[in-house]
Amino acid sequence: MVKYTDGMLKEDALKGKSILITGGGTGLGKSMGKYFLQLGANLIISSRKKEVLERTAEELRSETGGEVLPVVCDVRNFDQVSSVISSAEDAFGALNVVINNAAGNFISPTERLSNRAFDAIVDIVLKGTYNTTLAAGKSWIGKKQKGVFLNIVTTYAWTGSGYVVPSACAKAGVLALTRSLAVEWAEYGIRSNAIAPGPFPTEGAWSRLMPKEIADDLDPAKRIPLGRVGEHQELANLAAFLISDFSSYINGEVVTIDGGEWLKGAGQFSGFDVIPDHMWDLLEMARGKKK
Numbered sequence: 001m002v003k004y005t006d007g008m009l010k011e012d013a014l015k016g017k018s019i020l021i022t023g024g025g026t027g028l029g030k031s032m033g034k035y036f037l038q039l040g041a042n043l044i045i046s047s048r049k050k051e052v053l054e055r056t057a058e059e060l061r062s063e064t065g066g067e068v069l070p071v072v073c074d075v076r077n078f079d080q081v082s083s084v085i086s087s088a089e090d091a092f093g094a095l096n097v098v099i100n101n102a103a104g105n106f107i108s109p110t111e112r113l114s115n116r117a118f119d120a121i122v123d124i125v126l127k128g129t130y131n132t133t134l135a136a137g138k139s140w141i142g143k144k145q146k147g148v149f150l151n152i153v154t155t156y157a158w159t160g161s162g163y164v165v166p167s168a169c170a171k172a173g174v175l176a177l178t179r180s181l182a183v184e185w186a187e188y189g190i191r192s193n194a195i196a197p198g199p200f201p202t203e204g205a206w207s208r209l210m211p212k213e214i215a216d217d218l219d220p221a222k223r224i225p226l227g228r229v230g231e232h233q234e235l236a237n238l239a240a241f242l243i244s245d246f247s248s249y250i251n252g253e254v255v256t257i258d259g260g261e262w263l264k265g266a267g268q269f270s271g272f273d274v275i276p277d278h279m280w281d282l283l284e285m286a287r288g289k290k291k
């Protein structure tokens with residue numbers, strides 16, 4: 001029987017595609033990259049830390065037998081981003097897909113943040129995404145080549161969220177970029193979509209957003225209607241579909257993968273799941289419900 005932790009697409013579904021994942025050395029970027037390689041893609045992973053990238057590249061090559069090019073690049077720097085795109089084109093003949101995944105985040109009451117702290121997050125998430133998007137888009141349009149962008153946002157891109165305000169502002173900007181270019185660049189055969197994940201445990205996100213001291217009280221699984229956090233393969237399956245030719249008619253979409261988390265927060269009565277059955281019985285009796 002098929003499990004939700006199985007790979008979803010058929011063998012070779014991404015064969016011949018060269019895919020750049022920013023922040024691809026760790027966490028969700030690494031998990032997506034592994035699956036893309038299993039589906040026949042060539043992979044370029046970039047981030048600031050050379051050792052992390054090289055270790056991941058070696059691990060992924062030996063696990064999948066695929067080709068992985070690690071390139072150091074700070075997404076805040078447009079020249080470095082342009083040079084990653086040239087390196088990908090030189091190594092694989094063309095770049096076909098960009099996954100804007102690199103991010104930074106921390107939890108803090110907003111009034112405690114310095115303006116530089118705000119800059120640190122917005123520069124990585126929003127400026128980093130538009131730098132990569134602009135560099136790849138100019139190259140694709142110049143070469144009359146089709147391409148696909150997939151941007152990793154989060155559900156508070158549209159709800160907003162206290163205590164992660166720089167990230168919320170930046171992810172909202174990335175979502176606006178996704179939808180804007182889905183229309184503007186469609187005539188060049190460039191699709192733009194986004195994924196909004198709920199909680200998927202990773203070292204990077206958990207160490208910063210779920211400090212041990214409060215992890216039990218704030219256990220996200222308790223807030224999620226489906227009662228669990230996400231599995232990396234579930235996200236990798238969705239990402240692989242959205243960059244594959246099977247989704248050729250999907251453009252400008254943001255797909256939420258969060259077990260129902262954000263909607264539960266939005267529904268006025270959704271918190272009533274804490275009411276036990278016997279209490280519902282009492283409430284019905286008090287309201288005089290007929291048997």
Ligand code: HXC
Pocket residue numbers: 103104105106107108113114115116117118120121154167198199204205208209
């Ligand atoms: C408040 C902080 C801070 C913190 C840094 N600053 N950390 N302020 N709380 N925890 C302030 C500093 O004091 C400084 O301001 C300014 O930010 C810049 O700090 P730097 O250390 O120079 O920044 P930088 O080296 O650019 O570091 C970026 C970083 C770091 C974001 C701070 O954590 C990082 O590189 N993270 C990458 C990985 C990551 O965050 N992954 C999680 C993504 S998860 P002053 O004024 O003092 O100079 C995610 C999940 C979303 O996005 C949804 C989850 C459900």
Ligand code: NAP
Pocket residue numbers: 022023024025026027028029046047048049052073074075076100101102103104124128152153154155196197198199200201202203204205
């Ligand atoms: P992660 O492992 O910390 O990934 C973040 C990556 O971004 C790291 O590899 C980091 O590498 C890279 N990065 C940070 N600053 C950079 C910069 N200036 N230039 C280039 N690369 C940079 O965290 P993750 O949980 O996998 O997050 C991946 C994506 O999913 C992010 O967009 C995040 O917002 C999103 N997301 C995650 C969750 C979740 O629950 N995990 C939920 C919603 C959304 P270096 O430090 O080497 O640069």
